[in-house]
Amino acid sequence: MLILNCPYCGCYKDETELSAGGEAHLKRFGPGASDAEFEGYLFGRVNPKGVHFERWRCASGCGKWFHAARCTATLEVFGTYKAQTLKPPQAIKDAISAKRPGWTWRDFS
Amino acid sequence: MSEREFQGYVTIRQHSDHSMFTLRASLASSKVKAALKTCLNVAVPKRGTYAQTGETLLAWMSPDELLIMVPKDAGGAAFAALEQALDGLHYLLADVSDARVRFTIEGGSAREVVAKLAPMDASAAQFGVGSFARSRFAQVAGAIFVEQEDRLSLICFRSVQDYVFALLCGAAKPGSEVRAQS
Numbered sequence: 001m002l003i004l005n006c007p008y009c010g011c012y013k014d015e016t017e018l019s020a021g022g023e024a025h026l027k028r029f030g031p032g033a034s035d036a037e038f039e040g041y042l043f044g045r046v047n048p049k050g051v052h053f054e055r056w057r058c059a060s061g062c063g064k065w066f067h068a069a070r071c072t073a074t075l076e077v078f079g080t081y082k083a084q085t086l087k088p089p090q091a092i093k094d095a096i097s098a099k100r101p102g103w104t105w106r107d108f109s
Numbered sequence: 110m111s112e113r114e115f116q117g118y119v120t121i122r123q124h125s126d127h128s129m130f131t132l133r134a135s136l137a138s139s140k141v142k143a144a145l146k147t148c149l150n151v152a153v154p155k156r157g158t159y160a161q162t163g164e165t166l167l168a169w170m171s172p173d174e175l176l177i178m179v180p181k182d183a184g185g186a187a188f189a190a191l192e193q194a195l196d197g198l199h200y201l202l203a204d205v206s207d208a209r210v211r212f213t214i215e216g217g218s219a220r221e222v223v224a225k226l227a228p229m230d231a232s233a234a235q236f237g238v239g240s241f242a243r244s245r246f247a248q249v250a251g252a253i254f255v256e257q258e259d260r261l262s263l264i265c266f267r268s269v270q271d272y273v274f275a276l277l278c279g280a281a282k283p284g285s286e287v288r289a290q291s
Contacts, residue, residue: 008172009242010156011235014228017245060245062171 002075006058007066007082013058021055024067025087025106049073051096051103053088056080069096113274117281119216123274128184129209129264130177130191131170134200144194148187149177159241159254168241168254176252176264181206210270212263212277219261221287223253225280233258247276 002015023045029037046052052072057065067085069078069092078099079092088108096103103109115121134141142153151167153175154160159168165187166178179187188204195202214222224231229244231253236242241254249272251265265273279285 011242012230014245016228060250061243062174064171 002077004056004068004077005080006061006064007080008062008064009058013061017058017060019057019059021057021065024053024055046106048105051100051105053105055083071100115278115281117278118283118286119214119219119222119281121274121277121281122213122215123270124211124213126181127178127211128181128187128204128206130188131203131205132175132177132200133173134195134198135173136175138198140198141195141200144191144198148190148194149179154241157241158239168252170243170252208267209264210267212273214261214263214277215259217259218286219259222277222280223261225287226276227253246273249273
């Protein structure tokens, strides 16, 4: 069972209180984008074994979306952070590096 | 339907003596804070808590949402006063009295009854007097706050009131104690 700390409520929320929102930090490709870019935006998702970034919604709490960095193999949670960002904060990256040196995920490392 | 009671190893009561409003606005805004203070004489509560003056209560629902509870007979006047005080600001105020109900759970093991139903940490250390939290109670969403060490209040949607009442009664059934009362 996944337990995440909602950065808005500031308390731990059980997986059953949250809604999963899929992969985090997707860049939108809309009008003017190439077919390949649009296809990637719609369907291209990574499914890593290890470090992963996801969006979650505090569904039976405050109702806000937030980001979580976790390991898909061990369910270890490296940290959660607010949704108003395009990339993981340095503190989260440092926390991952401490546990999984040399990790990469999409363009982040 | 509105007032009912169950005597288990804690007492479950349904109350309908409050009007409830939802306010969505920036809780960090000094103008919003001032409007609430002027109309209701209650300060905006901190995250995860509620604030109370007399029978009027403000609860932190999310970074931009408050639940306002005022005694029913003062509800209409308070709503009108709030609308007037917030006029010109970016806000949304709705009377949700008919959409929500409130239960109280009273007794030494009130926390235990909550802990049986919700995945949240209902321990006194994490969820002391004055705390307010939204969580999931079995299958439905609800909010809970600690008025006194032995008195907790639960707010849920009116559409699920029978379900929640049955749920609380089941959890409070004599003989179903997890720990002997201290």
